[in-house]
Amino acid sequence: MVNQETDNYKGVIVCPFCGAKTFVEFGAHGRASTQCRCKKYLVFDYDQMVAIPSKPKRGLSMRFRTTE
Numbered sequence: 158m159v160n161q162e163t164d165n166y167k168g169v170i171v172c173p174f175c176g177a178k179t180f181v182e183f184g185a186h187g188r189a190s191t192q193c194r195c196k197k198y199l200v201f202d203y204d205q206m207v208a209i210p211s212k213p214k215r216g217l218s219m220r221f222r223t224t225e
C-alpha cells in the first residue's frame with residue numbers, strides 16, 4: 158500500500174551534510190536538536206524550516222571514560 162498523506166506535512170527539512178529528508182508535520186514549531194543518520198548533530202528550526210549544524214560540547218562526547 159502506497160498512501161503517503163503528504164497533505165499532513167508542513168514541509169521537508171534537508172540535512173546539509175547528507176541530504177537526508179525529514180518530514181515535518183503541521184503544527185511543528187520551535188527548535189529541536191537531533192542527530193542525523195549521518196551522525197551529525199543538527200538543530201531543526203521548524204519555524205524557518207532549516208537544519209542548523211550543531212556541535213556537541215567539546216570534552217564531553219568525544220571521550221568515553223570507563224572508570225566512573
Ligand SMILES: [Zn+2]
Binds near residue numbers: 175193196
Ligand atoms: Zn545527515
